[in-house]
Amino acid sequence: xxxxxxxxxxxxxxxxxxxxxxxxxxxxxxxxxxxxxxxxxxxxxxxxxxxxxxxxxxxxxxxxxxxxxxxxxxxxxxxxxxxxxxxxxxxxxxxxxxxxxxxxxxxxxxxxxxxxxxxxxxxxxxxxxxxxxxxxxxxxxxxxxxxxxxxxxxxxxxxxxxxxxxxxxxxxxxxxxxxxxxxxxxxxxxxxxxxxxxxxxxxxxxxxxxxxxxxxxxxxxxxxx
Amino acid sequence: xxxxxxxxxxxxxxxxxxxxxxxxxxxxxxxxxxxxxxxxxxxxxxxxxxxxxxxxxxxxxxxxxxxxxxxxxxxxxxxxxxxxxxxxxxxxxxxxxxxxxxxxxxxxxxxxxxxxxxxxxxxxxxxxxxxxxxxxxxxxxxxxxxxxxxxxxxxxxxxxxxxxxxxxxxxxxxxxxxxxxxxxxxx
Ligand SMILES: [Zn+2]
Numbered sequence: 001x002x003x004x005x006x007x008x009x010x011x012x013x014x015x016x017x018x019x020x021x022x023x024x025x026x027x028x029x030x031x032x033x034x035x036x037x038x039x040x041x042x043x044x045x046x047x048x049x050x051x052x053x054x055x056x057x058x059x060x061x062x063x064x065x066x067x068x069x070x071x072x073x074x075x076x077x078x079x080x081x082x083x084x085x086x087x088x089x090x091x092x093x094x095x096x097x098x099x100x101x102x103x104x105x106x107x108x109x110x111x112x113x114x115x116x117x118x119x120x121x122x123x124x125x126x127x128x129x130x131x132x133x134x135x136x137x138x139x140x141x142x143x144x145x146x147x148x149x150x151x152x153x154x155x156x157x158x159x160x161x162x163x164x165x166x167x168x169x170x171x172x173x174x175x176x177x178x179x180x181x182x183x184x185x186x187x188x189x190x191x192x193x194x195x196x197x198x199x200x201x202x203x204x205x206x207x208x209x210x211x212x213x214x215x216x217x218x219x220x221x222x223x224x225x
Numbered sequence: 226x227x228x229x230x231x232x233x234x235x236x237x238x239x240x241x242x243x244x245x246x247x248x249x250x251x252x253x254x255x256x257x258x259x260x261x262x263x264x265x266x267x268x269x270x271x272x273x274x275x276x277x278x279x280x281x282x283x284x285x286x287x288x289x290x291x292x293x294x295x296x297x298x299x300x301x302x303x304x305x306x307x308x309x310x311x312x313x314x315x316x317x318x319x320x321x322x323x324x325x326x327x328x329x330x331x332x333x334x335x336x337x338x339x340x341x342x343x344x345x346x347x348x349x350x351x352x353x354x355x356x357x358x359x360x361x362x363x364x365x366x367x368x369x370x371x372x373x374x375x376x377x378x379x380x381x382x383x384x385x386x387x388x389x390x391x392x393x394x395x396x397x398x399x400x401x402x403x404x405x406x407x408x409x410x411x412x
Contacts, residue, residue: 053260054226056264077283086288089289110331115325
């Protein structure tokens with residue numbers, strides 16, 4: 001099943017520039033792990049951003065050939081770097097695996113070093129919080145068991161869902177692994193899943209609970225944020 | 226940047242990787258230092274943080290130039306992404322007081338474990354290998370890490386460790402024998 005929903009261009013560009021919060025950077029990175037198209041776009045964006053970066057000044061330093069002429073500050077730094085004894089680099093950490101539908105599922109590489117809370121369960125929902133400390137931006141791994149649903153909700157800010165495994169449907173479409181679904185305050189939806197699914201979600205929703213009290217101050221609303 | 230300049234940059238990186246060439250590194254340092262510092266001032270809003278960014282970026286260029294793959298993109302892009310990663314982690318640390326370095330996982334550069342080798346083909350296997358590796362003498366471990374995890378050639382490794390190529394080869398042979406033994410004993 002091919003991926004139908006991708007991050008928009010501005011988001012990819014901010015991702016490559018390192019301007020997104022960690023939660024959204026992880027989401028785009030995890031999407032790219034599944035999507036060649038966006039990964040290639042990001043490679044091209046990095047190339048053009050690097051060119052812009054080099055244009056900030058002229059490149060005339062290339063003409064100089066004697067490195068005695070760097071000013072003192074840089075001189076000192078240069079010496080510190082080149083006299084540092086060589087040491088073996090740490091090994092790349094292996095990806096984290098989690099238990100999903102009784103099987104081991106490899107999580108996206110971007111999640112490898114993130115601290116996660118224990119899984120909590122509420123009905124057919126199971127959730128682990130990512131401890132990224134980004135204020136009102138919250139991220140979770142959310143598993144919905146087969147036949148599960150999330151009651152109709154709206155978003156005051158944005159809600160990003162990256163589907164990692166399985167599938168779900170809402171009023172608009174059916175989504176598959178890799179789909180990157182961005183909703184804002186104008187969208188309402190009621191996700192349901194027949195086969196079950198695992199998602200990575202990011203929400204910026206702190207205001208919602210004080211305003212839509214009757215619908216949103218419910219345990220599930222708080223649970224998935 | 227002209228194609229000649231771009232080619233020159235690649236050459237310098239390769240001289241650093243193969244010959245630990247300080248002059249090549251000085252040239253790269255000079256070309257990038259003002260720009261990285263400018264970027265750091267803009268992003269991190271302090272001169273000392275900008276200096277840290279510059280030193281850390283250049284230190285990685287010096288230590289990991291062998292990981293730059295000229296077939297995969299321009300040298301400027303490689304250095305830019307190293308700087309972007311460090312800046313991201315520094316900014317995150319300042320804003321959240323979190324010490325977790327996430328950037329290398331979010332933007333894996335050329336540091337993903339090489340699993341093309343026969344022994345390392347299986348992911349679980351390579352995890353276990355990492356444990357066996359710890360039981361090797363430090364000198365042998367260094368060689369295995371260099372060749373299998375940092376994708377260096379044996380020649381590059383000899384230069385970096387300042388030991389003869391023959392020593393690299395014999396250490397590698399000893400280490401692999403020991404690893405094989407351990408794998409057989411445990412399977
Ligand atoms: Zn995509």
